[in-house]
Amino acid sequence: MTINWDEAYASRAGRMGASEIRELLKILEQPDVISFAGGIPDPNLFPxxxxxxxxxxxxxxxxxxxxxxxxxxxxxxxxxxxxxxxxxxxxxxxxxxxxxxxxxxxxxxxxxxxxxxxxxxxxxxxxxxxxxxxxxxxxxxxxxxxxxxxxxxxxxxxxxxxxxxxxxxxxxxxxxxxxxxxxxxxxxxxxxxxxxxxxxxxxxxxxxxxxxxxxxxxxxxxxxxxxxxxxxxxxxxxxxxxxxxxxxxxxxxxxxxxxxxxxxxxxxxxxxxxxxxxxxxxxxxxxxxxxxDAQVALVRQAYRTRRDAMLASLERHMPAGFKWSKPEGGMFVWMEGPKGLDARKLLDRAVMHDRVAFVPGQAFFADGSGAETMRLSFSLAEPAVIEEGVQRLARAIAAM
Ligand SMILES: Cc1ncc(COP(=O)(O)O)c(C=O)c1O
Structure with missing residues (x-):
């Protein structure tokens, strides 16, 4: 008889699911996708x-x-x-x-x-x-x-x-x-x-x-x-x-x-x-x-510029009904679409047709709510790429 792994595990293993984000990052390695998904540091800034x-x-x-x-x-x-x-x-x-x-x-x-x-x-x-x-x-x-x-x-x-x-x-x-x-x-x-x-x-x-x-x-x-x-x-x-x-x-x-x-x-x-x-x-x-301290000053400068670029691009291109956070630091902007928006479906459309990606926000809610939310990371892209990515996202939204 072959072993059934799911039955062999302790009950706590039932709560261990694959990380949606890590799975997503695998798809995003294609070079023509502009990714706002991975919330990781820019390797070009490593000391x-x-x-x-x-x-x-x-x-x-x-x-x-x-x-x-x-x-x-x-x-x-x-x-x-x-x-x-x-x-x-x-x-x-x-x-x-x-x-x-x-x-x-x-x-x-x-x-x-x-x-x-x-x-x-x-x-x-x-x-x-x-x-x-x-x-x-x-x-x-x-x-x-x-x-x-x-x-x-x-x-x-x-x-x-x-x-x-x-x-x-x-x-x-x-x-x-x-x-x-x-x-x-x-x-x-x-x-x-x-x-x-x-x-x-x-x-x-x-x-x-x-x-x-x-x-x-x-x-x-x-x-x-x-x-x-x-x-x-x-x-x-x-x-x-x-x-x-x-x-x-x-x-x-x-x-x-x-x-x-x-x-x-x-x-x-x-x-x-x-x-x-x-x-x-x-x-x-x-x-x-x-x-x-010098390294912190360097990364602050780079990410500040990218945050500013993302906020300005969102301001220019997002349609009515969308609102987003204005972070004073870090790597993320959080966006809420209108009620009824399914950010996972939007992601499918955005990646397949428009070649831009983000993380649907639902995975961050312990109760599984937040279907209309999304996380956009600005840490990896230069301002011109951010502008292009936000334009693509706006196109994906318009198409939904
Ligand atoms: C809020 C928060 N805490 C902790 C971590 C884990 O980071 P690390 O294990 O690399 O210190 C992360 C990584 O993205 C994070 O966003």
Whole structure:
């Protein structure tokens, strides 16, 4: 008898579906398609020379090379955690390397936090829409999602109901997929909501460094640490990453939180993959120490120009009934079509006939709503290409 794989899996595997976006990216490799789909950094902006030097240094001297190629501590390289502690201090978060765990990208951080906090049917608060990768990371642990609305005092499951929420997950700066940023009042509301439910807050700062204009807002972990008298008393767990600033391919991110939680997460890290790549951490430390701020300035400049181009092109070409976000940073514009629009059908038409692509927004909603929404990424295309792509999109819309 041949094995039926679907019957062989644990029940939690039922929630593991293929990522719509990753599947989509495969189709979009044809060169004549203008893609606003992939929300990835522009590889032309990678600091290649600095990484060449960083890797050469890590491998150049025998003593360094032996360390770089060896197993290392689960917490992560101490000099990298020291650099991150300094970076977090600049964000108003007073922490030490003992408050930091290095992860394989912030995606691994989200997976670990799901593993640590979610049991079957535990309530988890997320915004509608939210980062698809977070839903994928959490889904394996079978949560029940409830809607977190930073703009309103929403009814949430709390201790009084007997089913306290485990955590609230937010991307406060230039969110994926909406590009939106929470105001100070909204940040405080999220913290108050979580406090009322006695829930932890997971703050995903993936895009925080990519601000193009507007006023810098404090991180939730900074607000809460200050209010509670220090990071050891804060309910916020901050997830950071080098993916959007230096390089996503090295897979280096970090978690900042109270020490007891970091100690627990170190055990999760050990069980999962022992530690993040030693060599990558050493090379990355060199690059961060030598040119982090300059690199951030460079990518900000490039993406700001592209954001401006996309907003101007949308203004010129989108028909009535469409509205879109005006992000102050990040990589995404979020567009809502008129009620009844099916963005998946529009995508089919747009790719097949007009050779332009975007991500239909529905996949970002935990409840499967949002059929009329779409995410447009401006990180990869030069302004002239953006203009052409938006014109094509307008043609596809007109044809529907
Ligand atoms: C909001 C958000 N969080 C986390 C990640 C994961 O990034 P990484 O694992 O590369 O740090 C992404 C990637 O696109 C993202 O958009």
């Amino acid at each position: 290649v020379e600095a990484f060449q030097q960083g890797f050469a240094r890590a491998l150049g001297k025998p003593a360094e090379a032996k360390r770089a190629l060896q197993y290392s501590v689960s917490e992560g390289a101490i000099e990298l955690r020291e650099w991150i502690a300094g970076y977090m201090k600049r964000m108003g978060v007073d922490c030490t390397p003992a408050n930091i765990l290095i992860t394989c990208g912030s995606q691994q951080a989200l997976e670990f936090l799901g593993r640590l906090f979610i049991g079957p049917n535990d309530p988890v608060l997320v915004t509608w829409p939210t980062y698809l990768g977070a839903l994928q990371a959490f889904n394996a642990y079978e949560p029940d999602y409830a809607r977190l609305d930073p703009r309103a005092n929403t009814e949430i499951p709390g201790p009084g109901d007997g089913t306290p929420a485990q955590f609230a997950y937010v991307v406060p700066d230039f969110a994926n997929p909406t590009g939106e940023t929470l105001t100070l009042a909204e940040r405080k509301r999220v913290l108050a909501t979580a406090a009322a439910a006695n829930a932890v807050v997971i703050e995903d700062g993936a895009y925080s460094a990519l601000r193009y204009d507007g006023e810098e807002q404090p991180a939730l972990i900074a607000i809460d640490s200050e209010a509670e008298g220090g990071i050891e008393n804060s309910r916020v767990i901050y997830c950071g990453t080098f993916s959007k600033t230096l390089s996503p391919g090295l897979r280096v991110g970090w978690i900042v939180a109270a020490e007891p939680l970091i100690d627990k997460l170190v055990l999760v890290k050990q069980a999962s993959d022992l530690h993040s790549a030693t060599l990558n951490q050493m090379a990355l430390t060199y690059v961060a120490e030598t040119m982090f």
